[in-house]
Amino acid sequence: MFDTLSDRLSGIFGKLRGKGKLTDADIDATAREIRLALLEADVALPVVKAFIASLRERARGAEVSQALNPAQQIIKIVNEELIQVLGGEGRRLQFAKQPPTVIMLAGLQGSGKTTLAGKLSRWLKNQGHQPLLVACDLQRPNAVNQLQVLAQRAGVDVYAPQPGNGVGDPVQVARDSIEHAKRTAKDIVIVDTAGRLGIDAEMMQQAADIRAAVDPDEVIFVIDAMVGQDAVRTAEAFRDGVGITGVVLSKLDGDARGGAALSVRHVTGQPILFASTGEKLEDFDVFHPDRMAGRILDMGDLLTLIEQAEQAFDEDQKEKMTNKLLGGEQFTLEDFLDQLIAVRRMGPIANIIGMMPGMGQLKGQLDELDDSHFDRVTAIIRSMTPGERTNPKIINGSRRLRIANGSGVTVMDVNQLLNRFTDAQKMMKQMSGMMGLPGGRRSATKSSKNKRKGAKGGGNRPRVGGRPGGMPGGFPGGMPQLPPGLDPGALGGGQGVPPGFKLPKLDFNKLSKPPKDDNR
Numbered sequence: 203m204f205d206t207l208s209d210r211l212s213g214i215f216g217k218l219r220g221k222g223k224l225t226d227a228d229i230d231a232t233a234r235e236i237r238l239a240l241l242e243a244d245v246a247l248p249v250v251k252a253f254i255a256s257l258r259e260r261a262r263g264a265e266v267s268q269a270l271n272p273a274q275q276i277i278k279i280v281n282e283e284l285i286q287v288l289g290g291e292g293r294r295l296q297f298a299k300q301p302p303t304v305i306m307l308a309g310l311q312g313s314g315k316t317t318l319a320g321k322l323s324r325w326l327k328n329q330g331h332q333p334l335l336v337a338c339d340l341q342r343p344n345a346v347n348q349l350q351v352l353a354q355r356a357g358v359d360v361y362a363p364q365p366g367n368g369v370g371d372p373v374q375v376a377r378d379s380i381e382h383a384k385r386t387a388k389d390i391v392i393v394d395t396a397g398r399l400g401i402d403a404e405m406m407q408q409a410a411d412i413r414a415a416v417d418p419d420e421v422i423f424v425i426d427a428m429v430g431q432d433a434v435r436t437a438e439a440f441r442d443g444v445g446i447t448g449v450v451l452s453k454l455d456g457d458a459r460g461g462a463a464l465s466v467r468h469v470t471g472q473p474i475l476f477a478s479t480g481e482k483l484e485d486f487d488v489f490h491p492d493r494m495a496g497r498i499l500d501m502g503d504l505l506t507l508i509e510q511a512e513q514a515f516d517e518d519q520k521e522k523m524t525n526k527l528l529g530g531e532q533f534t535l536e537d538f539l540d541q542l543i544a545v546r547r548m549g550p551i552a553n554i555i556g557m558m559p560g561m562g563q564l565k566g567q568l569d570e571l572d573d574s575h576f577d578r579v580t581a582i583i584r585s586m587t588p589g590e591r592t593n594p595k596i597i598n599g600s601r602r603l604r605i606a607n608g609s610g611v612t613v614m615d616v617n618q619l620l621n622r623f624t625d626a627q628k629m630m631k632q633m634s635g636m637m638g639l640p641g642g643r644r645s646a647t648k649s650s651k652n653k654r655k656g657a658k659g660g661g662n663r664p665r666v667g668g669r670p671g672g673m674p675g676g677f678p679g680g681m682p683q684l685p686p687g688l689d690p691g692a693l694g695g696g697q698g699v700p701p702g703f704k705l706p707k708l709d710f711n712k713l714s715k716p717p718k719d720d721n722r
């Protein structure tokens with residue numbers, strides 16, 4: 203399910219990589235492509251229209267975060283819109299104040315109602331409830347038997363008309379089942395109703411009559427996620443004919459394009475409560491819109507990473523850095539420390555990098571990236587006076603010794619940090635020079651082109667991006683750029699704000715074991 207849609211979306215996001223800023227034309231082109239991708243996945247037109255309108259508005263609006271690059275901004279918005287389309291925060295099953303809670307299942311024949319009755323009863327039983335399954339599908343000869351088999355597997359009781367009493371009246375069976383549940387101390391009644399292959403008036407009337415007879419707390423519409431465009435018509439018919447309070451998506455394990463799953467919430471106006479993902483009783487879970495959206499985007503932990511980056515790099519900090527760059531102001535060790543702290547706020551560095559798709563192969567190198575190196579650099583800078591942080595040139599031999607002693611490192615460590623910092627500062631100056639030129643945006647784009655070249659090892663200076671060897675360079679698999687400072691290939695410079703991200707060049711592994719007499 204969703205494979206094609208996931209691939210299409212990944213391709214669309216990939217095209218935004220390397221862009222410095224989202225123009226209106228970028229937004230239009232991206233919105234058009236996402237629209238097509240959704241339509242091809244069989245998502246209903248009204249849902250697609252609403253989705254795209256909101257996407258456009260948000261991408262253009264002021265809410266766009268400075269902490270994210272264009273690809274990430276679009277991923278974030280698409281993710282949030284998908285969650286919205288799938289039901290936002292989701293809703294739990296409603297229970298009656300006075301048991302038994304009555305849950306009625308409705309849907310087309312073969313949509314998976316009977317299977318769901320078994321799954322739901324098992325799930326509720328595991329939560330400590332005493333469910334009773336009620337066989338009101340008296341049309342299909344084998345339906346009662348199927349329910350009995352499922353009930354036995356789930357370890358719950360079934361209420362069904364006695365054999366030999368004719369076909370029976372499903373409405374009467376439903377009504378009687380409530381009394382039976384009360385007598386046998388069952389706190390939940392699950393009523394399985396008959397389905398037809400198509401929507402017909404008689405079937406709708408029967409379902410409506412059962413509803414009137416048992417006054418259910420939930421009327422769950424079971425929809426086969428494989429049905430594609432038909433989903434909308436069916437959902438509307440049940441919404442209007444029976445009235446529903448919730449939806450269950452069945453057969454989510456299939457290889458359909460997923461349109462029904464994305465349309466049904468919008469069309470019915472009711473939440474998706476559960477997802478059914480196979481024929482076995484345990485292939486069933488509460489529906490989580492955010493997890494489903496994550497699955498569709500197939501971005502793994504990247505979404506978590508985006509969230510963390512947004513939290514770690516607050517707007518003030520971003521603005522301060524950008525102003526510094528544009529104003530040609532000196533980048534200081536104080537700024538460097540701020541950025542280090544922001545990166546550290548996001549968690550262990552190996553985890554951060556490990557969360558990026560395609561980075562698994564670099565596991566060995568990540569393990570070497572010990573957080574203590576970062577902590578040591580932080581300690582060195584913290585041992586400096588404010589004056590030293592602003593103007594490292596004044597850090598002479600005796601100051602270096604004092605800083606080394608204060609931070610528990612060697613003078614050589616301090617020397618190395620200062621040398622690398624001076625390099626970073628020079629590069630910052632070049633960058634701000636480029637950005638300050640008229641048509642600065644073009645210059646910045648040029649620099650990011652250099653950056654990509656650089657990642658392959660052939661770029662001209664200034665190379666602010668990937669470093670072959672040492673830290674991993676570039677992003678395999680068309681992965682969008684990370685927020686400034688989190689691009690492992692460009693820890694020396696993300697988009698626009700390269701400052702503290704020269705980190706890997708510090709070669710932290712060497713920050714140890716100094717010669718004793720080095721006290722310059």
Ligand SMILES: Nc1nc2c(ncn2[C@@H]2O[C@H](COP(=O)(O)OP(=O)(O)OP(=O)(O)O)[C@@H](O)[C@H]2O)c(=O)[nH]1
Pocket residue numbers: 309310311312313314315316317318339342345395396397398452453454455456478479480481485
């Ligand atoms: N792969 C897969 N198959 C499912 C799932 N749910 C149900 N099925 C299968 O789909 C078929 C129809 O399911 P039923 O539960 O009998 O459908 P129903 O809605 O009760 O059908 P009627 O009683 O005729 O209205 C059965 O073969 C089930 O095993 C699911 O989540 N995944």
